[in-house]
């Protein structure tokens with residue numbers, strides 16, 4: 088199962104990808120219809136409005152716990168989901184609302200989960216960091232930094248074992264690259280040729296620690312070289328660019344199970360979580376403003392689509408109005424939904440118990 | 456009935472389940488080409504090939520997590536830990552991910568994995584290789600823990616564990632791998648959560664799991680021959696689920712209990728069982744519930760001292776004599 092070394096292949100500065108001589112990059116964006124483009128744009132706006140509405144609910148005291156907002160990074164969730172085919176899967180960390188909405192989970196079920204309601208996607212048992220939708224090939228939502236990386240590797244293993252033509256997008260943060268489980272996963276994926284693409288969402292900070300203060304060696308994706316894996320750095324402010332660069336890597340994973348690592352440069356505007364009192368202390372206001380003004384993925388895509396004649400001021404306004412209304416309605420839905428009934432504490436712990444298979448005997452819970 | 460080794464009984468269980476279900480795979484260090492550090496998987500790679508019996512690098516966190524991730528899509532990995540002591544480097548995957556994914560997804564996902572390997576002391580290998588984490592696992596809602604004491608149980612319980620749709624941690628014992636028991640040729644399953652009376656007795660209940668059951672049976676012989684004490688030996692077989700009824704029935708019959716396990720005493724499995732007995736059978740007790748556990752220090756290397764550290768016949772007999 089070992090892989091040939093690619094040391095003889097040329098690599099450029101920002102990329103460890105094999106140069107595909109003579110072959111043009113897939114025209115993945117050229118094939119987008121007008122409706123496809125509007126959907127990409129609309130989904131980014133929906134994420135932003137959802138996040139703003141959830142922040143509002145948090146500030147009103149309707150939501151507690153942690154709330155890690157995705158604002159600024161919307162292009163990554165939307166671009167990755169837009170490339171997923173039937174047998175492609177996605178798994179991420181706790182900053183998961185954007186991915187959830189992009190794969191087609193509803194604002195209602197996501198908002199209700201934040202509110203801890205029974206109508207939430209996990210019946211109020213998972214919370215903000217633990218959204219799941221296996222029917223949409225979305226496997227969470229994981230709260231332990233880097234803990235999802237072996238799981239994503241296992242999803243890829245299952246695809247290959249079942250001889251399905253698909254891949255797993257395994258997302259992680261720039262801080263998560265320093266977890267051993269991630270590096271162990273890279274080795275397994277390369278050793279066994281598993282169809283997984285590790286997508287590092289590099290928003291430049293892990294909580295209050297900048298990349299410079301936490302990670303030796305840059306780009307972060309370059310660590311893939313130790314495992315003879317291809318890697319790439321992508322400008323995350325452009326939905327088109329993410330799609331264009333990621334698509335061939337996914338295609339290759341599907342076709343011949345080749346894993347790779349991509350690092351997508353992005354930025355989060357808000358604190359690490361809502362409770363991050365230092366959001367403007369470990370970085371300058373100027374830096375945040377610069378991103379908002381010059382690199383905002385929604386703003387940039389909006390400009391592109393206006394230029395392409397896809398969007399007009401009127402459609403932009405309409406999309407925004409609808410997204411805001413959808414988020415407001417979701418908050419209302421969540422607010423009016425019931426909490427899970429008391430009995431729910433003991434369901435969904437064990438499959439065999441929930442399904443009363445009788446295969447297990449004896450006592451399983453020990454409450455009194 | 457043929458007599459077969461504990462390791463062979465496990466090996467037969469794997470072979471039968473690999474044969475039965477295409478989704479069963481064995482994953483672990485040295486399990487395939489090397490035939491297993493303890494030869495439990497001997498011959499399976501030759502018979503089932505690379506796809507079903509898979510050697511891993513020394514990356515417990517990654518291959519345990521990989522098994523969990525694969526199981527979410529319907530693969531049924533049986534993951535070998537060379538020693539359960541090594542589970543500690545995969546703790547997050549096993550105790551955070553495997554145990555909670557079903558709950559946090561509101562029941563949308565389940566994790567049908569088996570994680571298995573030896574968990575015992577008494578082998579003269581020092582503290583890092585002698586851990587018995589059945590109490591850690593049993594402490595964790597979402598996990599099941601099975602500790603077979605003999606070849607017959609090992610096979611029947613392992614087959615049930617592989618077919619179970621929840622994570623089941625099976626803790627074996629290197630000192631039992633080379634011992635023989637009667638195991639029938641016909642297929643059988645043992646339900647998880649059903650204790651087994653290994654010796655009927657009237658005077659005192661010795662309640663144990665894993666190899667301690669064997670030690671209890673030896674102690675029962677000494678108690679009978681030297682002290683005319685008729686001890687009952689109850690083999691729990693699994694810690695979670697726990698056969699509480701069997702425990703209480705035995706105690707109600709004998710009115711005395713000594714709990715024997717290889718955990719260290721503080722928050723060991725015996726502590727939980729003692730709590731259950733005092734709560735539900737207080738009026739049936741003629742003496743305090745006593746425990747025989749491993750002595751409360753890191754596992755010592757020096758052999759004669761380690762033999763004293765883990766439960767042994769003399770300590771069990773002595774403890775029984777304190778209350779009878």
Ligand SMILES: Cc1ncc(C[n+]2csc(CCOP(=O)(O)OP(=O)(O)O)c2C)c(N)n1
Pocket residue numbers: 182230231232259260261262263264290292293294359
């Ligand atoms: C094992 C572990 N250690 C620490 C934490 C606390 N923690 C949560 S998020 C985080 C920062 C992670 O940053 P990064 O990987 O860059 O992701 P981002 O938050 O930027 O999306 C930390 C330290 C945790 N959840 N898990």
Ligand SMILES: [Mg+2]
Pocket residue numbers: 260261262288289290291292293294
């Ligand atoms: Mg980060």
